[in-house]
Amino acid sequence: MALIELRNICKTYHIGDLDIPVLRDVSLTVDRGELVALMGTSGSGKSTLMNILGCLDRPTSGEYWLDGQEVSRLSADQRALLRSRTAGFVFQSFNLLPRTSAIENVMMPLSYATENPSEREARRRSAELLERVGLGDRLDHLPSQLSGGQQQRVAIARALVNRPALLFADEPTGNLDSHTSEEVLAMFEQLNKKDGISIVLVTHDADVARHARRIIRIRDGVIEDDASAAGRLQPPEHRRSSNALGIKQTEMGGAR
Numbered sequence: 001m002a003l004i005e006l007r008n009i010c011k012t013y014h015i016g017d018l019d020i021p022v023l024r025d026v027s028l029t030v031d032r033g034e035l036v037a038l039m040g041t042s043g044s045g046k047s048t049l050m051n052i053l054g055c056l057d058r059p060t061s062g063e064y065w066l067d068g069q070e071v072s073r074l075s076a077d078q079r080a081l082l083r084s085r086t087a088g089f090v091f092q093s094f095n096l097l098p099r100t101s102a103i104e105n106v107m108m109p110l111s112y113a114t115e116n117p118s119e120r121e122a123r124r125r126s127a128e129l130l131e132r133v134g135l136g137d138r139l140d141h142l143p144s145q146l147s148g149g150q151q152q153r154v155a156i157a158r159a160l161v162n163r164p165a166l167l168f169a170d171e172p173t174g175n176l177d178s179h180t181s182e183e184v185l186a187m188f189e190q191l192n193k194k195d196g197i198s199i200v201l202v203t204h205d206a207d208v209a210r211h212a213r214r215i216i217r218i219r220d221g222v223i224e225d226d227a228s229a230a231g232r233l234q235p236p237e238h239r240r241s242s243n244a245l246g247i248k249q250t251e252m253g254g255a256r
Contacts (some may be wrong), residue, residue, distance in 0.1 A: 001068055003166060003198050004030035004053060009062035009072075011048055011221075022048045023059070024221040030200065032165070035192040037201045037212035045221040047170065050202045054087055054168050055079040067165065085114055087166045088159030092174035094151045096143040096158075103127060103139040106158045113162050122161075129157035133187065149180035156187060160197075167191065170202045185211045 011023040022045050030036055040046040051057040052064060055071060058079070064072040067086055071079060088109075096105045106126035110117055117125070130139055133153040143151050152172065159167055169188060173181035189211060191197045201212055209215050217225040 002029040002065070003032045003034075003067055004028075005063075005065040006053075007063040007065075009049075009052065009059045009064060011045075011052065011057075012060045022221050023052075026062070026218075026221070026223055028216060028223060028226065030198060032198055033192070033196050034214060035189065035199045035201070035212045037203060037209035037215045038218065039203055039206075039209045039215055040218040041204050044218045046202055046204075046218050048221075049218065050168055050170055050200065053200065054089060055083040081114065084109065084112060084162060086164055087168060088162065088164040090152070090155050090159050090167065090169040090172045092171040094143070094148075094155045094175070096151055096154060098143055101140045101142060102130060102135060102146070102154045105143070105154055106130060106161050109158060109162050126157070126161055129160055130154070133157050147180075148176050149184065152176065152180075152184050153187070156184075160191075165198060167197050167199045168202065169199065171204070171208075172201070173205075173208055181208070 006026055006028050009023055009026040010021065013020045013022060026049065038046050038049065048057070052059055052072075053066075055066070055074075056079075058064075058074075059072050062072065063070055066082065069082065071082060074082065097108070100108075103123065103126050106129060107122045110122040110125070127136070127139060130136055130153075133156060135150060135153055135157070138146060138150065143154070146154065152175075167188075172188075173184055176184060185208060188199055188201065192199050199212075201208060203209055214228055215225070216223060
């Protein structure tokens with residue numbers, strides 16, 4: 001069974017008397033364990049599609065099946081429950097609470113998780129994830145005390161704390177320098193390969209997309225290409241070998 005299945009999804013925004021179609025008859029599947037890049041320029045519809053995939057929005061028409069459940073007609077509360085149980089999110093702007101330590105930022109999603117772990121278990125799990133992403137010595141640091149790459153690693157740990165089967169990364173390297181971007185993308189590859197987490201990378205950048213095994217190109221709200229990345233985008237010549245999720249990284253670069 002596919003983890004994600006879209007059937008003839010359309011999304012139209014209504015502004016006054018105007019109907020603005022953003023997605024047009026989109027159908028696709030994503031299997032468990034896939035690493036997929038959803039690629040398109042600004043205004044292509046990729047962010048709208050990600051919002052539907054992540055249960056942040058609902059389509060105007062069509063069916064969306066997530067982990068065997070048809071979700072396009074669920075209420076906002078029902079979607080929120082499914083989202084917290086199934087998906088994690090990483091954003092370009094990190095979205096960390098500025099006056100909250102790294103470990104408390106990671107713990108935050110557990111406060112509304114269905115399993116509701118104890119404070120001790122939540123802290124233990126969050127500390128383990130920060131250690132795993134190479135920030136075991138930064139547990140009590142505020143975001144302002146961390147580089148851009150370190151903040152994104154905190155955001156990744158936070159996205160993983162509920163043990164999701166699916167991870168969405170929306171332009172995750174947009175605020176990072178090229179060196180740090182490669183390290184963060186290598187981390188996503190390791191999460192996919194070693195942990196089997198399904199990952200959807202949303203990007204306009206071919207250098208980011210080439211880290212995926214499959215590239216879905218969207219243009220003007222329509223899927224115009226869907227193919228394996230092999231042979232479509234060649235790997236960069238000086239790609240770093242991953243030392244993420246096992247060996248602590250060297251000092252990471254900051255935001256641009």
